[in-house]
Amino acid sequence: MxxxxxxxxxxxxxxxxxxxxxxxxxxxxxxxxxxxxxxxxxxxxxxxxxxxxxxxxxxxxxxxxxxxxxxxxxxxxxxxxxxxxxxxxxxxxxxxxxxxxxxxxxxxxxxxxxxxxxxxxxxxxxxxxxxxxxxxxxxxxxxxxxxxxxxxxxxxxxxxxxxxxxxxxxxxxxxxxxxxxxxxxxxxxxxxxxxxxxxxxxxxxxxxxxxxxxxxxxxxxxxxxxxxxxxxxxxxxxxxxxxxxxxxxxxxxxxxxxxxxxxxxxxxxxxxxxxxxxxxxxxxxxxxxxxxxxxxxxxxxxxxxxxxxxxxxxxxxxxxxxxxxxxxxxxxxxxxxxxxxxxxxxxxxxxxxxxxxxxxxxGASGKTSALTLSGTDGKPATQITLFDQGVLQTLQAAVTGLPAKMPFVLALSDDPKGAGMIEPLAAFMTNPAGAAIVNAIGPIRQVTRTDAGTGRRYLVVAAGKPGELGGVVQVQTKD
Missing domain, CATH: 2.130.10.10 (YVTN repeat-like/Quinoprotein amine dehydrogenase)
Known part of the structure; x- marks a missing residue:
């Protein structure tokens, strides 16, 4: 049984x-x-x-x-x-x-x-x-x-x-x-x-x-x-x-x-x-x-x-x-x-x-800010997050919409259209899909927000390398 x-x-x-x-x-x-x-x-x-x-x-x-x-x-x-x-x-x-x-x-x-x-x-x-x-x-x-x-x-x-x-x-x-x-x-x-x-x-x-x-x-x-x-x-x-x-x-x-x-x-x-x-x-x-x-x-x-x-x-x-x-x-x-x-x-x-x-x-690990860069056609292409580390922020950009296997620079510009002075933050090379993950660190949130006054900077992506920059291909469009 x-x-x-x-x-x-x-x-x-x-x-x-x-x-x-x-x-x-x-x-x-x-x-x-x-x-x-x-x-x-x-x-x-x-x-x-x-x-x-x-x-x-x-x-x-x-x-x-x-x-x-x-x-x-x-x-x-x-x-x-x-x-x-x-x-x-x-x-x-x-x-x-x-x-x-x-x-x-x-x-x-x-x-x-x-x-x-x-x-x-x-x-x-x-x-x-x-x-x-x-x-x-x-x-x-x-x-x-x-x-x-x-x-x-x-x-x-x-x-x-x-x-x-x-x-x-x-x-x-x-x-x-x-x-x-x-x-x-x-x-x-x-x-x-x-x-x-x-x-x-x-x-x-x-x-x-x-x-x-x-x-x-x-x-x-x-x-x-x-x-x-x-x-x-x-x-x-x-x-x-x-x-x-x-x-x-x-x-x-x-x-x-x-x-x-x-x-x-x-x-x-x-x-x-x-x-x-x-x-x-x-x-x-x-x-x-x-x-x-x-x-x-x-x-x-x-x-x-x-x-x-x-x-x-x-x-x-x-x-x-x-x-x-x-x-x-x-x-x-x-x-x-x-x-x-x-x-x-x-x-x-x-x-x-x-x-x-x-x-x-x-705690402070939950504090972030988001920014967006758009291409010359006005369409959003790159998403950026600023991770708060106290006075500094770690920046991470998910870059898309660029030509494949080409050098670019993530930078700060004193002009909202990227026509002014450009200060490089990070150089990068796009992958075969025209994308990249780019990192930088600094007091970036403080200089890119709307209340930064006359010293405000705008995040941009420019073609080329530091010291050999070409035209700006993406500009900050969202605070």
């Missing part, structure tokens, strides 16, 4: 459980409905914080402070983290990883207490890190060099290095744990690594050298990766021979991709920073089914444990946008820290209590 009842009970339980599975887990994993035990995290590059959101209430609970804003982080005696950027989490959801590019660090954060348990220091400019599906190792993409740093998940110590093409951007694993897929930010090649032997067993040609993000589908059939410089997204088979399947023209500053499974099917959500959109594609026929306006410069995104929502970090808005996947519309916005980059939605991270231990208020 017992041998009959147990299989029957198991079948009944499975029949009542939706098996959709969310990245990076397998499709066989049960759905985890959104609850107050879940957390959505963003890594905030300019405030050097981790924002912690309760997705049941869509409320910011506070931030985990990993470092200080500029200029306090410029001291040679500075001990905090700098340019908090990438994210990952353990299979048991007890550990969050935060990668800091400027301080070459991987912070292991206890999700129950919001405290840093351990910090590992790796090679130059790491970008992303993720746990292997068995939870035993952490693979860190050391983008400033040509290898993955493999850390022991328990001790955080580096136990080996895996040589890969120069500039590894991100690693994600197949749901069964057999393969690690590593795209590159400096070399036009993605490699596939056997997780047991740590040997490269496959290579996929990237149509450009700059891939910032990669995702594997929960059904174990496909891998999607983005190409930020050319505005495309590529798809290849997740199993040998790792055949290329599709290249999709997605748009300027194509940032991150993630996978959602619902009763309606399996979908890829892609953030298009230069268009302030998320685009949604089916994974069976690659057709686009939705375009979702989000706000300024969408970057990282991650689905909830049941696929009912997708949370998106808005890099130039200091907000998280919440997308209802049934309607593919933004249903909420949550204020967060400055310049969110990587994100992670982690179900069931708070076993008991309210999960607010050791969190700090957002």
């Amino acid at each position: 017992r041998q009959i009842l147990l299989p029957t009970l198991t079948m009944l339980l499975l029949a009542g459980t939706a098996l959709a599975g969310q990245a990076p887990g397998p499709a066989s994993a049960p759905d985890v409905p959104v609850s107050a035990k879940d957390r959505f995290y963003t890594s905030d590059q300019f405030s050097n914080t981790i924002s912690v959101i309760d997705p049941a209430a869509n409320t910011l609970l506070g931030v985990i402070k990993l470092g200080d804003p500029t200029p306090m982080n410029l001291s040679p005696l500075y001990k905090g983290q700098l340019l908090v950027h990438g994210m990952g989490f353990s299979p048991d959801h007890k550990t969050l990883l935060a990668v800091s590019i400027g301080s070459n660090a991987v912070s292991f954060i206890d999700t129950a207490t919001n405290t840093v348990r351990h910090t590992s220091y790796v090679g130059r400019s790491p970008h992303e890190a993720f746990f292997t599906p068995d939870g035993k190792e952490v693979w860190v993409s050391v983008r400033g060099e040509n290898y993955l740093a493999v850390l022991d998940a328990g001790t955080g110590k580096e136990i080996r290095r895996i040589e890969v093409p120069n500039g590894p951007g991100m690693t994600i694993f197949s749901p069964d744990g057999q393969y690690g897929y590593v795209c590159s930010s400096f070399s036009p090649e993605t490699v596939v690594i056997d997780t047991k032997t740590h040997a490269i067993v496959g290579r996929v040609k990237q149509e450009s050298p700059f891939c910032p993000d990669i995702a594997a589908t929960p059904d174990g059939e496909q891998v999607w990766f983005t190409l930020k410089d050319v505005g495309r997204t590529q798809v290849f088979e997740a199993k040998p021979p790792f055949k290329a399947l599709k290249t999709i023209e997605t748009g300027p500053i194509t940032n991150h991709v993630n996978i959602v499974r619902t009763k309606a099917g399996q979908f890829a959500y892609v953030t298009i920073g230069g268009l302030n959109l998320v685009k949604v594609f089916r994974t069976d026929d690659f057709s686009q089914i939705a375009t979702i306006p989000t706000g300024a410069l969408p970057h990282g995104l991650w689905p909830s444990g049941d696929g009912s929502r997708v949370y998106v970090g808005l890099e130039n808005a200091d907000k998280a946008a919440v997308i209802d996947t049934a309607t593919n519309t933004v249903v909420a916005e949550v204020p967060i820290g400055q310049g969110p980059q990587g994100v992670a939605y982690v179900p069931n991270t708070v076993p008991e209590g309210d999960g607010r231990q050791n969190l700090q208020p957002l």
Whole structure:
């Protein structure tokens, strides 16, 4: 009787459980409905914080402070983290990883207490890190060099290095744990690594050298990766021979991709920073089914444990946008820290209590100003955010609408049409899509606002290089 009842009970339980599975887990994993035990995290590059959101209430609970804003982080005696950027989490959801590019660090954060348990220091400019599906190792993409740093998940110590093409951007694993897929930010090649032997067993040609993000589908059939410089997204088979399947023209500053499974099917959500959109594609026929306006410069995104929502970090808005996947519309916005980059939605991270231990208020990290530059046709082309760092602001411009692979200068002019004296702030080269992300720092808000008096300056983009400037091609049109 017992041998009959147990299989029957198991079948009944499975029949009542939706098996959709969310990245990076397998499709066989049960759905985890959104609850107050879940957390959505963003890594905030300019405030050097981790924002912690309760997705049941869509409320910011506070931030985990990993470092200080500029200029306090410029001291040679500075001990905090700098340019908090990438994210990952353990299979048991007890550990969050935060990668800091400027301080070459991987912070292991206890999700129950919001405290840093351990910090590992790796090679130059790491970008992303993720746990292997068995939870035993952490693979860190050391983008400033040509290898993955493999850390022991328990001790955080580096136990080996895996040589890969120069500039590894991100690693994600197949749901069964057999393969690690590593795209590159400096070399036009993605490699596939056997997780047991740590040997490269496959290579996929990237149509450009700059891939910032990669995702594997929960059904174990496909891998999607983005190409930020050319505005495309590529798809290849997740199993040998790792055949290329599709290249999709997605748009300027194509940032991150993630996978959602619902009763309606399996979908890829892609953030298009230069268009302030998320685009949604089916994974069976690659057709686009939705375009979702989000706000300024969408970057990282991650689905909830049941696929009912997708949370998106808005890099130039200091907000998280919440997308209802049934309607593919933004249903909420949550204020967060400055310049969110990587994100992670982690179900069931708070076993008991309210999960607010050791969190700090957002404070000055929530202060930003927005500006717009328009081209000679009068149409808005470049969005600029000034992140308040006290007296100074960190400027980030999402530049679009320019000729490809040409030199330009972001500058200040004493004339609203850019006809007067021009003071260069930052030189840059546009990518093949005619776009660029440009950074500068200074008391920019004070000199560009309307009450600056006779000393007011206007942000412009001019052709050429500092000392060899050509004509002004974009001018400030919105305070």
